[in-house]
Amino acid sequence: MTTRLSARGLVRRFPGVLALGGVDLDAEPGEVVALVGENGAGKSTLLKCLAGLEQPDEGSMTYEGGVWAPRSTAEAASGGVALVHQELCLAENLSAAENIGLGREPRRGWMPLVDRQALRERAAHALERVGATFGPDVKVERLAAGQRQLVEIAKGVDQDARVLILDEPTSSLTSKETARLFELVHQLRADGITVLYVSHRLTEILELADRAFVLRDGRNAGHLTRDELSREAMVRMMVGRDLAAPAARAEAGGAPRAPVLELRELVTDAFPAAAVDLQVRPGELVGLAGLVGAGRTELLETVFGLRAPVSGEVRVEGQPERFRGPRDAAGAGLALVPEDRKLQGLLLEEGVRVNTALATLDRRLRRGLVDQAAERAVAAAQVDRLGVRTSGIEQEVQTLSGGNQQKVVVGRWLAAEPTILLMDEPTRGVDVGAREELYLLLERLASEGLAVLFASSDMEELLRLSDRVVVLHDGQITGTLDRSVATEEAVMELATGGGSRVEGATT
């Protein structure tokens, strides 16, 4: 039996990042191969290379014994490797059949007309194979997430895929839909199809996988056969043995102060079934850990008034607050440095001054108008305080480096003199030097009494900064780890929905 799909020494570089640093993978016919790793371990890039979305810079791939180098998803799919995206990529305005046949519609003879009858029959057959209970004519916009996924998988089946790649297939499915998907995966395996299965949810992998490849930092961290598969083994490999010890930071002295921010059974619209209780005290740095989609951003945005809470309460200095928008939140002393600074943070074509002043324009008035001298002074003061490297306060922020851009957004909010600073991925896209500067700044601000609640996917960052790490999974706090007991393994265990066995965790 030839190996169905294999990769040897795949390397893929992005500017400043080595996404894959020589990865190997093998998959045989009729088996479910799991791919496991932390955020940013290289799973997605590997899948994209296999499915033709990215081309590796080095290394080789083989498929059914021949060279495999697809230049596009269409080429990969016609060869027999189909990728089912995490975010389903379907045309919602078209029917299931039209989506299944998209780009490969049967023609009526030589004419540029779609043979609708043939398309319907083909689609109906594919949908039947994946166990869909709906017909080929239903519009995709009327289908639930699980059903849409079936359309995607049917698309792969229709192309006679021999390798089906499922990237986080259950992230938007209900538990019932997940159970049905598992049945389907078992059936596809029985039909001799190879399923590459990627999931953050280790329980799913334990249930489905014949074996697992673990990736870490773009490299193979290990390989586990069915007999060796266990949650502990996977977490150990994902995290690596050589854990960087977090730099020691002085414990905040004195008696604990009353919390300045308090969430009481706060329910966000993203996870209507999960209530969050959380307190942050002045001078405390609290890290929100969790995997992609665990609800960290939604939680921060709900606290800041960008999303209306489903229920529950946000209390600031003991007072219950009802923020109708970020403006109310800012007025109560909150600040949010958002995740995507280009989209949510900056006016890219404007200068440092305009960007810095934006959140506090109405606080510096002179005879009812913006006090321009004060505006310049505030911008200059923040540039100095944060060490923004710029040729002047009028330099357009799009010409600044990522770290300096981030400092501008931070400066905007420090100018508002908040008592609570919320940060979403404080150092995403920030280079190492500027990252350290931001850490020192946050620690200094905390020592001056600021309460900081930040979400991060960067484990080192979480352990370095946090007095406490609060771990979210599916919108729910699965555990809180004090600095003394917060380890990478413990956080991963909680983030992947384990948790019961974590030493020192309080829930």
Place this chain on the structure above:
Amino acid sequence: MTESGSASAARSDASSRLAGWGKVLGIFGLLVAIVVTTGAMNPRFFGAENLENVLQRTALFGIIGIGAAFPIVTAGIDLSIGSVIALVATSLPLLLDAGVPAGAAVVVVLLLAAGLGVIHGLLITRLGLQPFVVTLCGLLVYRGVARYIVDDQTMGFGSNHDGLRSLATGRPFSIGALDVPAPALVLVAVAVLAAVFLGRSVWGRWMLALGRNPVAARYAGVPVERVTILAYVICSLLAGVGGVLFALDVNSVQPASMGNFYELYAIAAAVLGGCSLRGGEGSILGVVLGAAVMRLLYNSIVLLGIPSQLEFAIVGGVLLLGAIADEVVRRLAEARRARERARARTERTT
């Protein structure tokens, strides 16, 4: 920061402040060129009567052009200006005929116009409709209503309202032989208020910010919805002011044609004056100059004996050239920024 650093910082601040004036200077240069050429080819151009006429028309179109600039600054558009003018211009004589005192009638029609702006703003922000669609519907609806309420009859003020009409036809003072038209004073007042509002008030600054990036503005605590609504209110209100003045000026309001295409003149003046339809950019002085260029072009077509059928073609051609010049300047600036970035990188590594 080192000394050379702060020196170069000062230089860069000054140069970027100048860059903001670039577009205004460009349009001013165009204006001077038209004045000089037309004046050289036909000395009648500098006659007091002709200049007075150009000033009068510039004032009227300048006012609605300033209005049009506000939605454009928010990256929106208002296509209903011409029909708001028609509705105001027919309602005003109707109210006067019904015996409403002149002052009250003007206030009522201006409130009506502002109210239409509120409706536009609410439909755009609360329902999330596209500005183009909302105001296109406004263009159609108000035209229809304007024609219906006066049964398509031509409306005028007769000779009973000369006091009111002097708002548009009065010549309060003279500079040499030139009698300055009253609307020019209205334009100056509107322009000063608008410029201070846009550049110096919190609300104006918020408007510019949300035009650049509405998401970032919202995250920074800008009341995005209210500011957007305000932009449409200002636009419709100034269209109302324009409608009152246009009606008083012509004294013969034909409901089917009054204000036709005026939204396009207003938008053209704003764009020519440096407003980007991408939002976030605009200078009131530029818009006034833009309106002046449009009227001057029309004037020179008449004075130079160019077939008047070519009017639109010439105005369109100038607008296109302006857009092309703007794009070329933008690309040059981009290239300069890329060089700056590269330099900053090398400075950081050394």
